Amino acid sequence: MKYPIDREFKKIAWFKTPLNRALLPFSTFLLRMVSAWLLIYWRRLKVKRQRVKSPEWGNFTVLILSPKAETKKLPCLVYLHGGGFVFDASFCHYDLAARYALKTPCKVVFVRYKLAPKHPYPYAPEQCLASYLWARENAEKLNIDPDRIAIGGDSAGGTLTASVALMLRDRKLPLPCALMMIYPFFDGSLSSESIKKYTDTPMCNTPLLKKMLRFYLNGQDIKDCPYASPIDCKDLHELPPSYIETAEFDCLHDDGAAFAKHLSEVTLHETHGTIHGYDAVLGGEIVTDSINRRLAFLKKHFNIEDSEDENERMG
Numbered sequence: 001m002k003y004p005i006d007r008e009f010k011k012i013a014w015f016k017t018p019l020n021r022a023l024l025p026f027s028t029f030l031l032r033m034v035s036a037w038l039l040i041y042w043r044r045l046k047v048k049r050q051r052v053k054s055p056e057w058g059n060f061t062v063l064i065l066s067p068k069a070e071t072k073k074l075p076c077l078v079y080l081h082g083g084g085f086v087f088d089a090s091f092c093h094y095d096l097a098a099r100y101a102l103k104t105p106c107k108v109v110f111v112r113y114k115l116a117p118k119h120p121y122p123y124a125p126e127q128c129l130a131s132y133l134w135a136r137e138n139a140e141k142l143n144i145d146p147d148r149i150a151i152g153g154d155s156a157g158g159t160l161t162a163s164v165a166l167m168l169r170d171r172k173l174p175l176p177c178a179l180m181m182i183y184p185f186f187d188g189s190l191s192s193e194s195i196k197k198y199t200d201t202p203m204c205n206t207p208l209l210k211k212m213l214r215f216y217l218n219g220q221d222i223k224d225c226p227y228a229s230p231i232d233c234k235d236l237h238e239l240p241p242s243y244i245e246t247a248e249f250d251c252l253h254d255d256g257a258a259f260a261k262h263l264s265e266v267t268l269h270e271t272h273g274t275i276h277g278y279d280a281v282l283g284g285e286i287v288t289d290s291i292n293r294r295l296a297f298l299k300k301h302f303n304i305e306d307s308e309d310e311n312e313r314m315g
Contacts, residue, residue, distance in 0.1 A: 003201065003249045006273030008284040013202050013275060042098045044068050052134050057126045058114065062134075064142065065101040065108040075106045075148035075302035076139075078132045078176070080164075082155030082277070084204075084212035085116045085124055092280040093154070099291065100152075104298050107144050109135050113160075120218035121225050124156075125163040132164060136174060148302050150178040152294075155204070155252075155276065156212075158184025158244075162230035162259070165239050178301035179242040180294060183276055184259070185209065185252050188222040188229030192254035199251070204276035206251045231255070236262035243267045243297040245290060247274040269293055 005013050046066040053059050067074075079097045081089035089112070101108045113127040132151060139146035153161045158181035168175050187195075190210065199206045213222070222228050230236075242263050246256040248271060260268040271278070271290060279287050299306060 003275075004273065005202075005249060005275055006286060008273070008286055009275055009278050009281055012277070012280055015202050042102075044102055045098055052127075052131060054127060054130045057123055057130065058119075060114055060127050061112040062131055063108075063110040063112070065097055065110060067102050067105045067107075070105050073143050073145050075104070075150070075177075075298075075304070076109060076135055076142070076144040077101075077104070077106050077180075077298065078109045078111065078128070078135055078149060078151045080111055080113070080128050080151065080153030080157035080160045082153065082157045082182075083115075084208070085121075085156045085216040086212055088112070088115065090280075092277070092282075093157075095282065096154075096279065096291075100295070100298065103295050104302065104304065106298065106302060107142060117215040117218050121216055121220060121228050124216075125160055125167060125227055128160045129164045129167050132168070132176065133173070146174075147177065149176050150180060150298060150301060151176045152180030152182075152243075152298075153184075154182035154279075155184065156216075158182050158256075159186065159230065162186065162239075163227040166227055166230060166233045166236075169238055175240050178240050178297065180297060181242065181256070181259075182245045182279070182294075183247045183250055183252055184244070184256055186229070186231040186255040186259045188213070188232065192258065194254040195251050197251075198249060198253070201249050201251065202275055203278075204250060204252065209251055231259050231262070237264040239263055241265040241301055243269070243294065245269045245271065245294070247276050247278055248272050249274065250276040252276065267293075267297055 046068055048064040050062050050064055051059055052062055077100055081093040097108045097110050111128055111131045113124045135149055136146045151161045161179050161181050165179055195206050244256045244260050246253045260266045
């Protein structure tokens with residue numbers, strides 16, 4: 001079926017995400033090799049690789065992105081990349097993380113969590129939670145404010161953002177100051193209208209989502225995985241202030257809108273003419289507007305006053 005996708009995104013509208021268990025290791029290797037090099041071009045960033053140790057869930061890597069021009073204590077965004085729980089971070093994830101770091105400004109802890117199906121649920125949410133707690137515990141060393149740490153991510157990273165917040169709440173651990181969730185998956189029942197409608201959309205569609213979930217759960221019943229379907233958790237109104245963004249022609253569109261209704265403090269931005277992963281096409285009017293909205297949300301909850309100097313950080 002053809003959809004009235006905005007011409008801004010025609011260059012990626014042909015793309016069908018390949019998902020083959022045998023090719024996943026090779027795809028992950030390529031993404032790591034190609035994407036990590038992009039950070040070299042962000043000369044206004046310092047990038048440090050750090051190993052985080054988790055006795056129960058294994059060791060993993062985070063990248064710490066710091067604006068070179070900033071020496072004062074900064075807020076922090078713990079960034080959880082998308083990729084359907086099975087793919088490593090892509091070039092656009094690194095690019096967006098760099099923009100958040102420079103334009104907010106803040107430090108970004110970019111989490112390289114272990115991927116399914118080799119490391120199925122709950123590895124990803126547990127390692128993402130460990131990253132957030134690690135950032136809080138090392139706030140002085142990282143020169144960040146422990147009371148101004150947000151968590152955010154796109155797609156599967158948006159799901160993990162909600163999962164981690166709910167785990168923190170239920171374990172009575174300190175919550176982040178804000179949550180930012182971009183075209184996330186929230187509803188494991190797969191019963192929404194957008195799930196039924198968008199079975200052939202580019203980038204993400206219902207058959208692809210079901211396959212990713214099979215890899216993520218790896219034989220487990222989602223009903224036995226309490227944070228894999230965040231909308232099924234109780235008392236969602238207790239979550240921190242949240243920003244949710246949806247894409248129009250996306251099987252996950254209704255997940256974001258439905259989840260937002262359960263939150264006590266939420267900003268819902270429903271983009272139009274867009275597809276899942278649309279912000280991979282930087283520079284256009286729609287993407288620029290969306291990124292500016294995300295930055296405004298982060299600045300508000302980081303208590304950062306906007307200024308012309310901050311607006312011109314990216315040149």
